[in-house]
Amino acid sequence: MRRFFLQGGKQDQSDGELLARYQRSSDQELLAQLYGRYAELVYGVCMKYLKEPAAAEDATMAIYEELVDKARGHEIDKFRSWLYVLAKNHCLMQLRREKRNITVNYEPGIMHSLDSQHHTMERSDENEEEARLKDCLEQLNPQQQQCIQMFYYRDHSYKEIAEMLKERLGKVRSHIQNGRRNLRICLEEKEKKLKN
């Protein structure tokens, strides 16, 4: 295990070099090392399309299996982009085989709108906006409010917040995520009202 992680952390070889070595030797440890660099991304993508964490976990391994052959036979220019397409296609094919509706939830720009709100607060002439944000913050449910305050205003990490509130990390992540979304909705509504 240790050896594996040490290898994973070794970044002095480029993707291309690692891949070329794998193609010459078919040594799977090299391939696993390469794949390991992007395993978090692949798993996340699988979860987006397959919806279920357990299914995504299996698919992440299945994609590796697919890679064993495909990485050997193909000319791959940019491994990272190539892997993205491979992973996505794998999931879409799996959904198709299961004849499940291929649906994807998009949540565009949740984060950025709050972030931009956050930035505008730094400007001196934005008291009004600050007041609006405060107002919206107070409308959040208490858990979300508390977590958002600790995360954005006191710069605590998710983990620290979880420890302080004696909550599971996932709960904290959920509160912040939902709080952020609710804030965005609230602020957008207020802005709409202002314009009218």
Added chain:
Amino acid sequence: MPENTSNIIQLLRRWLSGEIRATEEQQLDRGAEEDPFLRDALDGYRQHPEADHEAAMNRIRGKLQERSRRGGGGYVRWLPRVAAAAAMLLLIGAVLWLINLPGGGDGTALSERDMRRPRQMEQIEPKETVAEEAETATGAELQTEPPPPPEAETAREEKQVTTAAPPPKPEARREEALALDSPPAADIAAVEPAPALDSFSEAAGLTAPAAARQALRESPQEDSLAQARQLVGLITTSSGDPVTGAQIQLPGADFGTVTDSGGRFQLEAPAWQEQLVIYRPGYADAVITVEQGQALNITLEEGERAATRERAAKRLAPPQPLTEGTQAFVWPPPQPEGGFDALEKYVDTHRQYPETATRGLEGTVHLQFTVEPGGELSNFKVLESPGDPLSREAIRLLQDGPAWELPEGRSTPMLATYRVGFNR
């Protein structure tokens, strides 16, 4: 791997472990704007904010390692084994066919790990494993195969980790039911050219309908369940004198208030919050349990007790000063020069009951105002007041009183609030 890519992945790993902070998360989100791979991955993780992604990743890494070891050094090492397996498979298939035995019984006792092996084989020799019976047979066969090359003891431990099923999720059923109500999501219009069919993915065992967990989390129910409640209380010393300037905080949070000159406080607290912490220099910290619908009468013990303070600090977030009457918003808040004690003293000695006020007009004026970087106050807003003459006097007191200071490192104006009481 390119420099910025590896940075992004480091950030993503910190996000998964929960070590990430707000600024770093913003960095990650900005990265996702130009990076569809990362964007999709984050979307995926955020569909399941409550899942233990880190544990899942550890399992995946374990499996990956195990798998790559078995795969070993390419063709040369595993080809003979595959050939042997294929031969045995044929043999068993023939035997089964001869005795006309329906396959199934034999395979049930196989461990999860053994069940996984056929998938590998199928991929290498797909022709051999078309029929279901044959698949079972493969499993049965593989059990008799000599164990894989000797592995270190650590490897055995890892196997336990990798085969452990994810913990059952009690909420799963509820979520599935709720998911029926979730709005239809956008269809993906274009499906990109498909890669070749692989034979092992059936084993992924996807049976549940696409239940978007978010449906539950995003339902308005969650918000309506929790309600804030108004807590009212009085803090006194053991001899019955009111304690002014004591901080009342929710554990670990930025919310709180400070007692007024009569030792009273009012605080809107989440209904689910069961404890309050009270800090006052010169007194021992108190942690009190809030009971439903009761005014809180709290007695502080005089004398700082380091042990209590230490214990409280360990359990709770460090005490922070709060503006009187403020539901603290931006942290830390601006403060009057010399602290709130100095301001309170100033207000007490300079307060003049306005001549113009109707006799008997009394109560508390709650003001909001902007603290400028130079320390001046502007944009006074009256949040609550018994009457205009009192509001004007309260504003005058604050304007003539001590200058205010912004917290360190802050160079832009901030909002603050303050209460001034008038009693006749």
